[in-house]
Amino acid sequence: MLAKRIMWITWPAFLVAGLLEMLVFGLVDPQDLQWFGNPLALSRQGVYTVAFFAFWALTMVSSGLTTLLSMSAFEVNHCPVPSAERTHESARGDGGFN
DSSP states (O other): HHHHHHHHHHHHHHHHHHHHHHHHHHHHHHGGGGEEEEESOHHHHHHHHHHHHHHHHHHHHHHHHHHHHSOOOOHHHHOSSGGGOOHHHHHTTSSOOO
16 A cells, blocks of 8 residues: 555656646746856756756655545554554553553
8 A cells, every 4th residue: 555655646746747847947948047146057957857856856745745634534543553462552542641
């Protein structure tokens, strides 16, 4: 299930990052970009690469938050330790914080 969730996050984020890359650099020339008033020290290809991975990371965060918020209460609160292997604190269900 974890591999499926990772694909739910990374694949749509990859597609959106590609679209963002085309939209942004269809309107902006990487050679015209400046960082704190100085021209970037990267080639056009370097700017495209860094921008793509930045877009991909940001859209993965978005997809990850969506996946997290779509989890049911059972999935969030379910203890992964089998009941026979639980300690006294984890068997109480409060995490031992009482």
